[in-house]
Amino acid sequence: MTRSTKWLVPTLYILFLMLPIYGLVSMSFKTTTEILGGFSFFPQEFTLANYKVIFTDPTWYNGYINSIIYVVINTLLSVTVALPAAYAFSRYRFLGDKHLFFWLLTNRMAPPAVFALPFFQLYSAINLFDTHLAVALAHCLFNIPLAVWILEGFMSGVPKELDETAFLDGYSFSRFFIRIFIPTIAAGIGVTMFFCFMYSWVELLLAKTLTSVDAKPIAATMTRTASSSGYELGLLAAAGSLTIIPGAIVIYFVRNYIAKGFALGRV
């Protein structure tokens, strides 16, 4: 392919990615009558009414708050426990290490549909049903293995001499880990947090199964509204458009880490 036409492939690809998003966003600015009246590329009667409903009705905006709370808890929890474990896997050989690593990965492979009902029973039994913590803990099932996997890749890229020099200089393990090692793999931690955020933010099946009112995620609010109050497409489109924003912000922050980081880590 010549240099002059090379930009065409990514451009067409990005156009393909943006079209459905445009369809959603433009629909969120239309009135219900206009939506049901037929197709229009641009909103004819531009309205913010759909967004107004979401920002004034607590059942709507609490959905966003609930989702963000459990996603943040899950991301912090997953990365915190995965850091020492990934260090162990990247630096030491220990009894059963390979089996343990594969067992961790198998949990990333478990279809959530398999676990939906048992999770419901388990978290009801320990009185965590309908709390943010329940969803955050349940999402650990697939996010911790992923975090360990990514971090292990990044850590293996750091030469072992770094550890040895620090220990010779009299650093204790915890001081070395927090002061030297974590700053060294900051990019890796950024990428890992991005992936944990991503998988926890987009998952719905478990989040919906484990909540009813107090911790209900925005995604579940959307599905229920879609079925209960007829088919309010404009409202649904507005709620959907708003769920894109947190993701876009997170990508913006880690964009340089992704570009630099992907090559270092294994994912």
Add this chain to the structure above:
Amino acid sequence: MHKTQNNKAWWLVVPVLILVAFNAFIPLMTVVNYAFQETFGDNVFFWEGTTWFEQVLRSPRFHASLIRQLVFTGMIIAIEVPLGIAVALTMPRKGLWVSVCLVLMALPLLIPWNVVGAMWNIFALPDIGLLGYTLNSMGIDFNFTRQPISAWMTTVVMDVWHWTSLIVLLCYAGLSSIPDDYYQAAHIDGASRWAIFRYIQLPKMKRVLTIAILLRFMDSFMIYTEPFVLTGGGPGNTTTFLSIDLVKIALGQFDLGPAAAMSLVYFLMVLLVCWAFYTIMMRNEEQ
């Protein structure tokens, strides 16, 4: 890297172990419990042995959704991998456009799965959606709620839209780890575009591509939310994949025994394929 033998490293793994085991062992044991027993509620169980497994493995319904699942997974991997490689190869390497491309391409990955389904539902609506309206006004008869072929096409294109970027990002990472010297050397040798791809770029992408295919296999084999919101498994059962079928049996009909047996069969299949992949990957890494 040379690793030191140190069994004390177990202590570093303990927190992960506790959290994951809590989420994995207890629910898995519940599933196993249901798979071998019959219950009429009240925590009373009767031993059923392998009855449910035989029932599931012989049921035409399970075979049908398994075949649909395999066809779907095969199709999306066959489309997404070459497309992802092509986009990664043609992406800009340096400058402002790299960030712009990365941010825009990663966007679909961070949209909640039910919103992806809802978005494509709206996008493909025959009279009022952008895609549906355009296709119909071009004279193509398209209605994804009634025609199985339209429903399949929409589901496949939706998945391509949703996940190709993951492959692009991984391949891009592999490509950017190639030093410029390699290209210069190839240029001096007068290597063709194809030779550069075959002998420099593809080997560098091999590891990330293995991971990409592994991830796409796992995730597409578990796909539930997007097709459920888009088509609800219909028209008829034509887009009912394994997870949708499983949830229908377990939570819709509350047939816990067969559902649990199906869960275990399902999980074992995913496990087997991933184990094969993992072994191949580890062998490659050791070389």
